[in-house]
Amino acid sequence: MEALTPDMITVLVILASAIYLFVSEIVRIDVAAIIIMVAVGLTGLVDAGQLFNGFASNAVISIIAVMILGAALDRVGIMRRVAAFLLRIGGRTEGRIISLISGSVATISAFMQNIGAAALFLPVSERLAERTGISISRILMPMGFAAILGGTITLVASGPLILLNDLLAASAQNLGVDIEPLGLFTPTPIGLALTVAGIAMFALAGKWLLPSLKPSIGAQAPDLAATYGIDQTIHAFIVPEQSPLAGRSVQAIEAQRKGIVLLAIERDNALTPAPTAEHCIAAGDVLAVVGPTEHVEHFAQTELLEPTENTAFAALHDDQHAGLAEVLVRPGSDIVGKRVIELKLRAAFGVTLLGIHRRGTLLTDDLRQTILEAGDVLVLFSPWERLQTLAREAAFVILTDYPAEPPRTHKTPWALLAFGVALSLVIFSSMQLSLALMVGAVIALISGVLTADEAYRAVSWKTVFLLAALIPLGQAVEDTGTAAWIAERVIGLTSSFPIWGVQLTIALLTTAFTLTISNVGATVLLVPLAANVAVGVGADPAQFGLIVALAASNAFLLPTHQVNALLMGPGGYSVRDFLKAGTAMTILFTVVLIISVNVFA
Numbered sequence: 001m002e003a004l005t006p007d008m009i010t011v012l013v014i015l016a017s018a019i020y021l022f023v024s025e026i027v028r029i030d031v032a033a034i035i036i037m038v039a040v041g042l043t044g045l046v047d048a049g050q051l052f053n054g055f056a057s058n059a060v061i062s063i064i065a066v067m068i069l070g071a072a073l074d075r076v077g078i079m080r081r082v083a084a085f086l087l088r089i090g091g092r093t094e095g096r097i098i099s100l101i102s103g104s105v106a107t108i109s110a111f112m113q114n115i116g117a118a119a120l121f122l123p124v125s126e127r128l129a130e131r132t133g134i135s136i137s138r139i140l141m142p143m144g145f146a147a148i149l150g151g152t153i154t155l156v157a158s159g160p161l162i163l164l165n166d167l168l169a170a171s172a173q174n175l176g177v178d179i180e181p182l183g184l185f186t187p188t189p190i191g192l193a194l195t196v197a198g199i200a201m202f203a204l205a206g207k208w209l210l211p212s213l214k215p216s217i218g219a220q221a222p223d224l225a226a227t228y229g230i231d232q233t234i235h236a237f238i239v240p241e242q243s244p245l246a247g248r249s250v251q252a253i254e255a256q257r258k259g260i261v262l263l264a265i266e267r268d269n270a271l272t273p274a275p276t277a278e279h280c281i282a283a284g285d286v287l288a289v290v291g292p293t294e295h296v297e298h299f300a301q302t303e304l305l306e307p308t309e310n311t312a313f314a315a316l317h318d319d320q321h322a323g324l325a326e327v328l329v330r331p332g333s334d335i336v337g338k339r340v341i342e343l344k345l346r347a348a349f350g351v352t353l354l355g356i357h358r359r360g361t362l363l364t365d366d367l368r369q370t371i372l373e374a375g376d377v378l379v380l381f382s383p384w385e386r387l388q389t390l391a392r393e394a395a396f397v398i399l400t401d402y403p404a405e406p407p408r409t410h411k412t413p414w415a416l417l418a419f420g421v422a423l424s425l426v427i428f429s430s431m432q433l434s435l436a437l438m439v440g441a442v443i444a445l446i447s448g449v450l451t452a453d454e455a456y457r458a459v460s461w462k463t464v465f466l467l468a469a470l471i472p473l474g475q476a477v478e479d480t481g482t483a484a485w486i487a488e489r490v491i492g493l494t495s496s497f498p499i500w501g502v503q504l505t506i507a508l509l510t511t512a513f514t515l516t517i518s519n520v521g522a523t524v525l526l527v528p529l530a531a532n533v534a535v536g537v538g539a540d541p542a543q544f545g546l547i548v549a550l551a552a553s554n555a556f557l558l559p560t561h562q563v564n565a566l567l568m569g570p571g572g573y574s575v576r577d578f579l580k581a582g583t584a585m586t587i588l589f590t591v592v593l594i595i596s597v598n599v600f601a
Contacts, residue, residue, distance in 0.1 A: 054471030065437035070112030071458030077407030109150025153191035331565030375569025
């Protein structure tokens with residue numbers, strides 16, 4: 001058995017460091033990946049001329065194109081029409097609603113990023129829960145799991161499957177064997193079996209597996225006010241010459257007067273909604289103030305303010321123009337870990353933060369210094385046109401229905417054409433996947449379905465850098481012989497196992513890596529290993545690689561997957577809730593995967 005070489009030891013140290021960085025979250029996961037990439041380059045494991053090739057790889061370009069195409073379909077309103085249809089036919093039976101919405105999300109996830117599909121159906125799930133009286137916690141988890149399962153249906157549905165052919169081709173070259181590229185629908189029978197099994201499990205056993213938690217979010221502004229105990233009555237006051245407020249900043253006033261929020265200021269017939277922290281009050285200004293009635297009255301009395309029936313704030317009273325809104329902090333976004341004051345919500349977006357809902361508690365004190373966590377729900381007061389600006393930011397998910405910018409329905413034929421052309425090129429031509437998908441993205445851009453800025457915003461650059469930066473580590477694991485070395489030991493441990501036992505070992509190893517690092521990281525690291533193991537036991541390397549790419553979606557035990565993290569706050573879930581339902585799903589997924597791979601692959 002081959003001994004460890006210095007290069008192999010270096011790779012194993014870097015690999016262990018990568019796992020530590022990913023698990024400990026000392027730095028963001030994409031930053032950790034970049035650190036690892038630089039370490040691989042500095043140690044000479046990968047030539048500097050090839051170190052950054054991952055950014056131009058087939059897999060990375062394919063993922064960018066898929067994100068743009070998904071955004072194009074959403075921009076013309078196709079996804080919203082699907083959501084409206086579900087609301088009409090959903091009925092009131094829990095099992096039927098879970099099956100209906102989960103099946104729809106899984107179908108969409110087969111052709112777009114699962115985090116996008118889950119975010120799209122979050123408000124739909126909320127409305128279904130409100131109309132039927134079913135706890136939102138019993139709808140969101142099956143929906144999120146279905147979004148992950150849907151990512152196993154086609155070769156463009158998730159990062160691991162998009163990456164698979166590239167990794168298999170590299171392994172074929174290193175192993176000196178021929179591995180035929182997999183087609184778009186190669187994983188479809190297996191993915192459908194996994195998806196149907198997962199949806200059926202919740203439809204049949206959901207009442208035992210799913211928690212019945214009090215809804216943590218509401219849908220309409222009046223309901224939000226009641227849910228959070230927020231008095232959204234707008235009081236108007238004139239600032240007279242003798243008022244102590246004259247010359248003071250908004251930030252100083254709100255810091256001193258807890259519970260008082262200045263929604264807007266009218267000066268010389270000009271309205272300033274959501275005044276910035278630095279905005280100074282002047283004599284003659286008319287203030288729009290919200291807060292508990294007793295606080296507002298005390299504030300007006302001590303600051304010598306004069307009540308007024310000023311009509312400048314009429315639009316703020318009209319729920320067709322403004323109101324309360326819930327905005328979710330997207331897990332993995334740049335704002336996680338930042339203080340609220342750093343976001344400059346008023347200056348950048350013209351919205352006013354009234355509270356932060358976190359794990360069943362509404363935070364209202366010292367909001368500016370509050371450090372944001374993934375899954376926090378921001379309770380905002382906003383003119384709806386300002387909320388549209390916020391909705392374009394990838395860091396936020398708008399949970400509240402509001403009169404948004406109308407979809408570009410006149411561009412629907414172009415969006416369908418872009419998607420159809422890309423899919424046809426993938427299925428019926430030998431064109432490289434990245435080029436075929438990018439053809440569709442270009443059609444969406446030149447036809448005006450999306451603007452260039454909207455296309456850039458649609459791309460999760462964190463995912464792109466994570467994937468591209470991990471590719472050199474996978475290459476180093478392969479080129480230094482580390483993959484072969486680990487494979488020898490796996491073969492030794494499983495030498496007496498039947499083929500399905502070896503497959504099960506690979507699947508469980510992938511599941512463990514997926515839960516601790518990421519599905520992309522697990523795929524990059526384990527596909528070369530699986531191909532080596534397959535050759536060693538006389539099996540098909542493509543089949544073993546497919547097991548890795550599919551098992552990389554077996555991420556249900558913990559809320560570490562982006563979809564699970566996205567839904568944790570709105571559903572009011574705890575880690576224990578995921579452990580309960582996730583254990584059942586993990587076992588079911590593994591069993592169905594091994595059986596269906598041997599039947600269909």
